[in-house]
Amino acid sequence: MTTAEEIIAHLRSLRNQRNIDGMRRFGIAPTGEQLGIAAPVLRAIAREHRRDHELALALWSSGIHEARGLATLVEDPRQVTRGQAERWVRDCDNWAATDALAFLLDRTPFAEEKAHAWSTRKAEFVKRAAFSIMAGMAVHRKELPDSVFLGFLPVIARESTDERNFVRKAVNWALRQIGKRNARLLGAAIAQGVKIQRLDSRAARWIAADALRELRSRR
Template identity: 40%
Template sequence: MIGKASTADEIVNYLRSLRSEEAIAGMERFGIVTETALGISNPDLRRIGRLTGKDHARAFTLWASGIREARMLALYTLEPKRLSADAAWGLAADFNSWEIVDNAADIFVEAGLVGLIPDFAADEREFVRRTAFAMIAGAAVHLKKEPDATLIAWLDLIEDHAGDARNFVKKAVNWALRNVGKRSHACHAPAVALAQKLSESTDKTARWIGKDAVRELTD
């Protein structure tokens, strides 16, 4: 059995022993990238992470394996407060799945790396750009002490990239807009105003983002 003293190789071998072809097929139906997947659910990976404990260096060795489950476990077992901006960029360069992005985005927010949001948004790679908006969505919920003004300022990024028609970007932009609008009374009005503006756009993607956000934020 694995534990806190287990090496990355021992953990990877344990993960391989849990491989399930049936579970892999099920993951594909949710749009999860399964090229390196072993079919282990995220709740089970979190349980494994509790057994192995946090180990920052080992987490990056797990990430380097390229295995989907090892990478998810790496995110669950690295130490956010030790995560540097350079290391976050190194992880982001490997992103190839909405699932990895959304979990990593929460870690980046916890690590206090929200300053990377504009840079991630400016990056042309689909999953790196998604990271920016997944971070905004997460920050709107989890950063309770962050001034509302910070969230409101990010609305400019949302507007700037509302025309990106790529599936995993547009959904994250929409998610970010909705979460900013739901954060507080102060955030609600400017978010609704932007949503209404986008809903009247001549751009198909921006119009979809706006209409969907208006529907939720005015419900």
């Protein structure tokens, strides 16, 4: 059985400074160790270790950016606890780690609960996680009723005045993905976008203009 230590040693052997520099130019600048491994490489490694909860915990605890990304790919959403979700989201210090975690958590039974709860948090990446989860649920959770996503729209409007770049981009993303889910939600998202556009906020106007441009083109 491959251990976390063996996988981490392999990851370190793939370290690429040029990729690290490129990632940092796109705002992926974790405070911990960074190896510059491309996402397709991590996905290929993950295919050998699917649904391995203990491995995921060990990889995340390493603090290495790419090991944490790999942890989200090998983790079993059915075994993630609320406490684990809270610990992991507090560890996120860049948008890429946040979104990778969101794309794990959007498949948990408590995804909707966390999306609502974290949308009120002050920490930038915790708040981003809320809206990244909404976006991920809109894409991945085909079984959910429209009511779940209609319930997200007022939250999107409420938080659309947050000027922080990584928050406003996730709010915009959530609005667009909800609107692209089906015709009913498209109409609701456009209507909400129009309301957001009227708010006295530069962030809100940007979110609305960008989302409405895409959503109206789908009619």
